[in-house]
Structure formats: C-alpha cells, structure tokens
Amino acid sequence: MRDSLGGPVRGGRSCGDGGKTVRVDAGGFYQVVHHRRDVRGQFTGAAVPPDVLRRILDAAHAAPSVGLSQPWDFVLVRDVSTRSVFREHVQRERAIFAQQLTGHRATIFSKIKVEGVLESSLGIVVTYDPERGSPAVLGRHAIADAGLYSVCLAIENLWLAATAEGLGVGWVSFYREEFLRKLLEIPPRLRPVAWLCLGPIRNLPTAPDLERHGWRHRVPLEEVLHEERFGQGPERHHVDADRSRKHGSGPSVP
Ligand SMILES: Cc1cc2nc3c(=O)[nH]c(=O)nc-3n(C[C@H](O)[C@H](O)[C@H](O)COP(=O)(O)O)c2cc1C
Numbered sequence: 602m603r604d605s606l607g608g609p610v611r612g613g614r615s616c617g618d619g620g621k622t623v624r625v626d627a628g629g630f631y632q633v634v635h636h637r638r639d640v641r642g643q644f645t646g647a648a649v650p651p652d653v654l655r656r657i658l659d660a661a662h663a664a665p666s667v668g669l670s671q672p673w674d675f676v677l678v679r680d681v682s683t684r685s686v687f688r689e690h691v692q693r694e695r696a697i698f699a700q701q702l703t704g705h706r707a708t709i710f711s712k713i714k715v716e717g718v719l720e721s722s723l724g725i726v727v728t729y730d731p732e733r734g735s736p737a738v739l740g741r742h743a744i745a746d747a748g749l750y751s752v753c754l755a756i757e758n759l760w761l762a763a764t765a766e767g768l769g770v771g772w773v774s775f776y777r778e779e780f781l782r783k784l785l786e787i788p789p790r791l792r793p794v795a796w797l798c799l800g801p802i803r804n805l806p807t808a809p810d811l812e813r814h815g816w817r818h819r820v821p822l823e824e825v826l827h828e829e830r831f832g833q834g835p836e837r838h839h840v841d842a843d844r845s846r847k848h849g850s851g852p853s854v855p
Contacts, residue, residue: 633765636805640769643802644720653766657799660762661727666751667741670734673755673794676785678724687776687784687796688718694775706816713814716773722800726781727756728791752794759797769802 658675666672678684695715702710718724729752731745741747760770773796781793811817828834 629765633761637760637764638769638805639809640721640771640798640802640805641714641717641810642720643769643804643806644717644722644771644798644800645803646720646722647801649722649768649800653768654799657759657762657766657768658725661755661759664751664755664758666754667747668734668737668739670738670741670748670751672730672733672748673752674728674730674791676726676728676787678726678785678796679722681719683784684718684724687724687781688716690777690780690784691716691718691773691775694777698775709814709816713810713816715775717769717771717798718773718796720800721769721771721798725759725797725799726785726787726793727752727759727795727797728787729794730791732790749792749794756795756797763799764805767802768800769798769805771798772796773798 654677661673661675662671664673678687699707699710729749731748733748738748756772760772763770776793776796778793781787781796782789782791785793787793806813809819812819826834
C-alpha cells in the first residue's frame with residue numbers, strides 16, 4: 602500500500618489477509634478533491650521533476666479496472682512540434698464547435714480558453730485498449746463501456762495526484778480520435794480518450810473556468826440525488842422546478 606506521495610501508507614491497521622486498511626488524513630483528501638481544477642491558462646511551462654511524474658503515473662496506474670484489465674496506456678508528449686500540430690488541430694475543432702453558437706453564447710465562448718497544450722510542460726495522452734485482458738473480460742460482458750470507465754478512473758487518479766503534488770491538469774477533448782491516432786502512431790484498435798496538459802502552475806483557480814465566464818454553473822448535490830427510485834426524494838418537487846427555471850438549454854462545452 603502506498604500513500605499519496607507514493608510511499609507506504611503509514612498508520613494503517615493490519616487486515617486478516619496481511620494487508621492494511623488505509624488511515625490517511627481524510628481532510629487532506631477532500632481538500633485535493635475540492636481544490637482540483639481543470640487548468641488551461643495558469644501553466645508556467647516549468648519542467649515536471651521525473652520523480653513527481655512517476656508518482657502521478659503510478660497513481661493513475663493504480664486505478665480500479667473492469668476485470669483487472671488495466672486497459673490504459675500513457676503516451677508522454679514533450680516535443681513542441683508535435684504539440685504545435687495537435688494545438689492547430691484543436692483550434693480547428695474549436696472553430697467547428699463555435700459555428701453552432703449564436704449571440705450571447707458565441708460571445709461567451711469566444712472568451713473561453715479550451716486548452717493549454719503549448720503552455721503546459723507536457724501532454725499525456727491516455728488511450729483505451731479494448732483487447733487488454735480479453736477474451737472474457739470479467740464484468741464487461743454486458744457493459745462494453747466498462748472498459749472506458751476504467752480509463753476515466755485512471756485519469757481521475759492522475760488528476761487528483763497531480764493536484765496533491767501542486768501541479769495542474771487540463772483535459773482536452775477538442776480533437777478527432779483519428780487525427781490523434783495518426784499523429785502519435787497509436788494502433789488502430791486503441792481509442793485516445795484524453796489529451797491531458799500537465800505541469801506546474803501559477804495558481805489553481807477557485808472556480809471552474811466555465812463558471813467564471815458564465816457559460817454554465819455547477820448544480821447542487823440535491824439536484825442529482827434521488828431516493829429509492831429515480832425522481833423520488835423529499836426535495837425532488839422543489840428541485841425539479843428549480844432546475845428548469847435556472848438552467849437554460851443550449852450546447853455545452855465539455
Ligand atoms: C471528459 C472531459 C473532457 C473535457 N474536455 C475539455 C476541453 O476540451 N477543454 C477544456 O477547456 N476543458 C475540458 N474539460 C474540463 C471541463 O470543462 C471542466 O472539468 C469543468 O468545466 C469543471 O471544471 P473543473 O474541472 O475546474 O471543476 C473536460 C473535462 C472532462 C471530464
């Protein structure tokens with residue numbers, strides 16, 4: 602068992618099987634969860650120390666996965682020319698998305714930065730390999746997407762570990778999978794799930810960028826909490842009415 606800094610967990614209790622239960626500072630954990638941000642404009646471009654990068658990748662690789670398939674790979678992209686080619690592609694995709702917007706939404710979107718590909722220290726492309734652990738991936742027979750869910754858990758682990766290390770992460774999804782596959786010579790059966798911008802930052806914003814720009818606001822937990830049946834709960838009536846009043850429709854940026 603390893604703690605958030607990659608060392609053995611201290612203060613754990615022994616379990617029957619010789620393992621340990623985890624007793625870490627829960628307050629610290631929740632701080633990391635709630636301070637994590639998607640970072641675009643705050644990267645300094647300074648190098649990520651190799652031991653820190655290793656701990657972050659170790660955390661990602663420790664994620665749960667369906668059938669213990671660990672269906673992820675991590676491609677580290679430092680080369681500036683590769684990153685520039687990717688960034689140009691992202692800019693083109695941004696323009697395609699912008700075409701569906703009009704009026705106020707278009708104005709807001711024009712002010713939102715959607716990537717920090719060149720400003721960050723490196724890119725980490727996380728891929729999904731549906732053949733890892735097959736045939737008969739335990740737990741995936743009825744839900745093919747469980748493999749993708751596993752990759753997303755690795756990404757979240759990476760994101761939280763980077764936050765705990767004082768670094769920033771920005772998830773970029775303004776790309777066509779085929780483009781990224783070709784650029785990085787990713788085998789055809791694999792899906793590139795994310796381009797993650799990683800690196801030291803000047804600061805972590807306190808609110809999501811999309812909130813700051815007025816694109817969209819986080820909804821309170823009560824709005825997504827149900828009891829026993831979907832749509833049921835003491836506050837549901839009130840919450841549903843509130844939701845339709847507060848949140849207009851329109852295309853949403855990831
Ligand atoms: C699957 C996924 C794809 C995302 N793609 C992008 C993206 O292409 N560009 C971007 O600026 N942010 C992207 N984000 C970040 C979200 O906009 C961000 O998580 C959300 O606004 C909440 O902000 P927070 O992460 O700071 O709490 C993505 C996030 C996820 C989970």
